[in-house]
Amino acid sequence: GAVVSQHPSRVICKSGTSVKIECRSLDFQATTMFWYRQFPKQSLMLMATSNEGSKATYEQGVEKDKFLINHASLTLSTLTVTSAHPEDSSFYICSARPGGENTIYFGEGSWLTVV
């Protein structure tokens, strides 16, 4: 149980375009999902907390207009990187917390390369 899936696992996009990453909880409903960014050989940096049916809560220093988060259902959250630039290239990981639990479960991660 508690499986989280991300798609796509790898994506390459041109500078200036937008790209969407999906995060799905496959066997549970997730009222809260989290989006992280991880640079090579570093820990996870929390970008934002996504709450179903309401606006995401962004961490300090994360641009809301650049990293659009939508949590339209209890099993799906999306991260859209708008007007992507090469410095946005990174490994993005989502996680989800089942309602009533204190444990978060992670997706497989998505490699974004902006060329």
Next chain:
Amino acid sequence: AQSVTQLGSHVSVSEGALVLLRCNYSSSVPPYLFWYVQYPNQGLQLLLKYTTGATLVKGINGFEAEFKKSETSFHLTKPSAHMSDAAEYFCAVSAQKTGGFKTIFGAGTRLFVKA
């Protein structure tokens, strides 16, 4: 406020030797503690967690960790390392905050296993 400190960014052991990965935390409220493992180019997988009850918790792949409140520690151990244990390990602390749980990750410890 919560924080997590993982002592040693790199740990190297021989195959068959004891694995000890150190984690110290701080939390103003009773914490929930987790260890996650990350293999290259993948998301994080939950190894084990401590919430309440028995302070020695057993996880997958033969790992276990002991919650020591007096030492504010949650070190991860495995009696005999296997080559497949080579990965990045993250300690995390989670606590109930206004608006829900917040999880903080340590910087990670990379485990190398020598043949």
